[in-house]
Amino acid sequence: RKEVEQDPGPFNVPEGATVAFNCTYSNSASQSFFWYRQDCRKEPKLLMSVYSSGNEDGRFTAQLNRASQYISLLIRDSKLSDSATYLCVENSGYSTLTFGKGTMLLVSP
């Protein structure tokens, strides 16, 4: 069975902190990976795609390590508005997505 595993958290960090999440995947044939953000009782929204070469978008950096089959997300200078659940996602083929259970981030003043 194809699995994506994440630490559920919550990660409690103060504003301005740097926080990192990891997730592992079991399907070595998966081609693409994503991080989604989900606010409470809302739909998931794409945060960023993940590439082997790394992907940076402002304060967010995503990295893929195929040898170890893990994906990371680094958030620098955390904002209160970053509080959400972060979902690690792999594209299992034919554009079907396998989601992890999510990691909850709580940023406090």
Next chain:
Amino acid sequence: DAGVTQSPTHLIKTRGQQVTLRCSPKSGHDTVSWYQQALGQGPQFIFQYYEEEERQRGNFPDRFSGHQFPNYSSELNVNALLLGDSALYLCASSLTEDYGYTFGSGTRLTVV
């Protein structure tokens, strides 16, 4: 440009009943996927429709069925509802060969 729209937003049903959820994909998208998200869990893939055919299916029983119409909109049907079917049902649309998914805001189904 309208995104993915789902209806209804909330629904309460009794065990054993049947339910139909609806999804209109984002303009220009031809592929619709359905996901079930139970409380505290990540979304789980139910099935995907393309060209009015079920192209992929996740690990869900036959009580879950669907349909895609010529205008690309889609329905999810669940028969013989169980308490465990209570969840947020998400529809996501995409364009074939493009990994850009757009999710609707979901239908929250409660089975009592």
